[in-house]
Amino acid sequence: xxxxxxxxxxxxxxxxxxxxxxxxxxxxxxxxxxxxxxxxxxxxxxxxxxxxxxxxxxxxxxxxxxxxxxxxxxxxxxxxxxxxxxxxxxxxxxxxxxxxxxxxxxxxxxxxxxxxxxxxxxxxxxxxxxxxxxxxxxxxxxxxxxxxxxxxxxxxxxxxxxxxxxxxxxxxxxxxxxxxxxxxxxxxxxxxxxxxxxxxxxxxxxxxxxxxxxxxxxxxxxxxxxxxxxxxxxxxxxxxxxxxxxxxx
Ligand SMILES: NC(=O)c1ccc[n+]([C@@H]2O[C@H](COP(=O)([O-])OP(=O)(O)OC[C@H]3O[C@@H](n4cnc5c(N)ncnc54)[C@H](OP(=O)(O)O)[C@@H]3O)[C@@H](O)[C@H]2O)c1
Numbered sequence: 001x002x003x004x005x006x007x008x009x010x011x012x013x014x015x016x017x018x019x020x021x022x023x024x025x026x027x028x029x030x031x032x033x034x035x036x037x038x039x040x041x042x043x044x045x046x047x048x049x050x051x052x053x054x055x056x057x058x059x060x061x062x063x064x065x066x067x068x069x070x071x072x073x074x075x076x077x078x079x080x081x082x083x084x085x086x087x088x089x090x091x092x093x094x095x096x097x098x099x100x101x102x103x104x105x106x107x108x109x110x111x112x113x114x115x116x117x118x119x120x121x122x123x124x125x126x127x128x129x130x131x132x133x134x135x136x137x138x139x140x141x142x143x144x145x146x147x148x149x150x151x152x153x154x155x156x157x158x159x160x161x162x163x164x165x166x167x168x169x170x171x172x173x174x175x176x177x178x179x180x181x182x183x184x185x186x187x188x189x190x191x192x193x194x195x196x197x198x199x200x201x202x203x204x205x206x207x208x209x210x211x212x213x214x215x216x217x218x219x220x221x222x223x224x225x226x227x228x229x230x231x232x233x234x235x236x237x238x239x240x241x242x243x244x245x246x247x248x249x
Contacts, residue, residue: 001026002026002074003027004076005029005073005077007077009031009038010041011179014032014077017209018045019045020203022046028047029051029053030050032054051069051070053070058102058106063110071117072118073118073124075125075213076126077127078110078129079127081103082181082184083141083187086099086141086143099144100147104147107128107154108151119167123168124166125167125213128152128172130155131145132230133148134149134152152171156169156218168213170216170220171218171220172208172219172222175226177205178200197225198225200226204222204223
């Protein structure tokens with residue numbers, strides 16, 4: 001039986017990824033923060049042998065604890081994360097440290113810690129859920145965008161490095177996905193403000209990301225609208241339009 005480790009599996013993209021693999025007979029190590037949310041989520045899974053861990057992945061000791069507890073997975077899905085509004089110059093040092101560790105440093109610690117085990121497998125896969133914010137400016141979310149950019153750069157680099165070792169690395173860059181993330185960040189207004197064609201479902205993100213990972217692709221942008229827009233993201237006109245559509249309170 002294939003085994004996957006998924007972080008942030010109690011909700012949104014991670015939950016859909018877990019459901020998809022569970023329905024396909026995988027055994028799962030599922031990590032999230034809140035025990036209550038995880039209890040509700042686990043009712044959707046068929047395999048009663050799944051393992052559940054409740055850890056704050058914005059802390060280094062939690063990542064080390066996780067590395068001690070889990071065996072070697074065939075697939076790692078580094079997904080756990082939050083969205084954060086942060087006006088330039090107004091965040092605290094603690095907020096920056098926690099966000100950066102959760103979205104970037106902790107993901108690197110997890111993958112680096114697992115790599116010696118992944119190398120023992122015939123083949124294995126790593127999936128990193130980054131964001132379209134990694135490749136486009138996000139005013140008032142600069143910390144989020146830069147952390148996602150950091151993990152994108154790490155993933156692309158190790159992907160090339162590991163290509164000959166039968167370990168694939170796929171970084172997914174979703175745009176707007178309907179999950180709990182925006183509500184948690186106090187960005188409920190975006191649900192009404194962002195046009196419908198810019199939203200992608202969590203199921204679609206999972207379907208496209210898993211397909212890309214199985215095909216050994218290094219990067220995937222789920223959703224047609226984002227795929228079409230990506231070549232133009234560097235242009236001034238696109239940045240202006242993106243800024244208007246994404247205006248954050
Ligand atoms: N939604 C979007 O529009 C969007 C777009 C691009 C990228 N993403 C990325 O997709 C990933 C998943 O987000 P989502 O949209 O699915 O959000 P979500 O529905 O809020 O789910 C987030 C998951 O991450 C877990 N998590 C958050 N902070 C954690 C912590 N400190 N320690 C352990 N687990 C933690 C949550 O666990 P608890 O429920 O226990 O807190 C939950 O399982 C994130 O990395 C996010 O940045 C989202």
